[in-house]
Amino acid sequence: MSNLKLIGPFKQLLPMSGLSLKGAISDSELTVLEVAGILVENEKIRSVGKFDELRNTYSEAEIFHLEGDHVGLPGFVDSHTHICFGGSRANDYAMRNAGKTYLEIAKAGGGIWDTVTQTRKASKEELIKNTVKRANRHLKNGTTTIEVKSGYGLSFDEEVKMLETIKEADTKTAADLVSTCLAAHMLPKDFAGSTEEYLHKISSKLFPILKEKKLTHRIDAFIEESAFSGTQIAPYFKKAKEMDFDITVHADQFSTGGSKVAVEFGAVSADHLEASTQTEIDLLAKSNTIATALPGASLGLGCNFTPARKILDAGGALAIASDHNPGSAPMGDLLTQAAVLGAFEKLSNAEVLAGISFRAAAALRLSDRGKLEEGYLADFCVFHTHNFNEILYNQGNLKPCMVWKNGELVYNKHKTP
Numbered sequence: 001m002s003n004l005k006l007i008g009p010f011k012q013l014l015p016m017s018g019l020s021l022k023g024a025i026s027d028s029e030l031t032v033l034e035v036a037g038i039l040v041e042n043e044k045i046r047s048v049g050k051f052d053e054l055r056n057t058y059s060e061a062e063i064f065h066l067e068g069d070h071v072g073l074p075g076f077v078d079s080h081t082h083i084c085f086g087g088s089r090a091n092d093y094a095m096r097n098a099g100k101t102y103l104e105i106a107k108a109g110g111g112i113w114d115t116v117t118q119t120r121k122a123s124k125e126e127l128i129k130n131t132v133k134r135a136n137r138h139l140k141n142g143t144t145t146i147e148v149k150s151g152y153g154l155s156f157d158e159e160v161k162m163l164e165t166i167k168e169a170d171t172k173t174a175a176d177l178v179s180t181c182l183a184a185h186m187l188p189k190d191f192a193g194s195t196e197e198y199l200h201k202i203s204s205k206l207f208p209i210l211k212e213k214k215l216t217h218r219i220d221a222f223i224e225e226s227a228f229s230g231t232q233i234a235p236y237f238k239k240a241k242e243m244d245f246d247i248t249v250h251a252d253q254f255s256t257g258g259s260k261v262a263v264e265f266g267a268v269s270a271d272h273l274e275a276s277t278q279t280e281i282d283l284l285a286k287s288n289t290i291a292t293a294l295p296g297a298s299l300g301l302g303c304n305f306t307p308a309r310k311i312l313d314a315g316g317a318l319a320i321a322s323d324h325n326p327g328s329a330p331m332g333d334l335l336t337q338a339a340v341l342g343a344f345e346k347l348s349n350a351e352v353l354a355g356i357s358f359r360a361a362a363a364l365r366l367s368d369r370g371k372l373e374e375g376y377l378a379d380f381c382v383f384h385t386h387n388f389n390e391i392l393y394n395q396g397n398l399k400p401c402m403v404w405k406n407g408e409l410v411y412n413k414h415k416t417p
């Protein structure tokens with residue numbers, strides 16, 4: 001049974017079509033359709049074009065009429081988050097801003113290990129509830145696809161628990177959750193053995209279960225002086241590649257090295273890159289690895305942004321994600337952060353919007369979203385404004401008034417309390 005819906009007219013509709021995956025984009029390259037409509041068939045887009053023409057051609061379609069001026073964009077894709085966690089790190093944040101060092105905070109019981117402890121303590125139901133709550137807030141703000149990492153379990157059982165939690169949370173929110181195994185987040189304090197032994201145990205024991213239970217097809221690792229070295233991770237990623245997992249890397253956050261490993265292993269994305277120099281930027285630009293900026297982490301830690309302008313000018317593909325996590329990026333507001341990154345890094349609005357739509361979808365290897373074109377998922381957000389430039393100009397303060405996911409209206413400001 002086909003189910004045709006025509007949504008519009010949009011004062012402006014930005015399909016994000018015809019733009020390159022890599023390199024700089026000028027605003028003049030953006031297609032802006034005026035008095036436009038989106039024709040939806042079940043969960044997908046059947047056609048995008050002039051509202052009147054679509055209405056005449058598909059007279060059987062149910063009309064969802066937009067009153068007043070609206071701008072439509074593809075649903076945002078947040079390709080890097082850690083929204084499945086227990087506890088809060090508000091005290092860490094206060095201590096860090098009061099000048100305490102990483103070591104002092106860790107000694108006071110803070111840091112990633114604190115979140116590991118709180119996450120292990122939390123029941124699955126509690127974690128599901130909190131993950132769904134966070135995902136629904138992102139959905140309301142226009143993000144229809146959200147990547148979610150494990151990495152606060154850090155043992156065989158606890159990582160399985162986290163990934164099962166994310167899988168179950170996915171069934172309880174209209175947003176799509178894409179899970180990633182980040183068992184290589186840090187060496188767990190309670191592991192009785194070496195770093196190599198831990199990574200070997202995870203790759204030999206946990207990886208097969210991830211496949212068997214279909215818990216994730218993505219493996220991530222934190223390559224950093226305080227976490228794992230490239231040499232330590234190499235056999236881990238080799239095993240993941242052999243088992244056909246997609247690889248993604250926390251790279252070059254404080255020291256370089258991670259992006260080189262990412263490119264060597266053909267990672268789908270290298271994320272963070274705040275410390276990347278021209279060498280790493282050129283390496284990434286020549287590769288098929290998507291460079292992902294995480295402005296939320298720069299804002300949370302009060303440090304420099306990813307060199308997004310340089311990455312684009314070198315010809316790289318730039319995605320922008322929230323890194324929403326309880327430690328370094330507690331805000332979790334993708335649109336605000338992307339707008340702020342744009343202002344600091346001098347990115348065109350086209351580059352910012354590409355970074356949270358089709359370029360972020362590519363970082364998750366999803367080719368069915370991030371654009372408004374025939375055959376794509378009918379995932380889009382609607383803003384009450386006459387000019388798309390108002391959206392980034394308002395730096396996240398202008399929120400969507402409607403969000404559609406898989407052809408269904410999942411958020412409507414005018415109707416939901």
Ligand SMILES: [Zn+2]
Nearest residue numbers: 080082250323
């Ligand atoms: Zn992260």
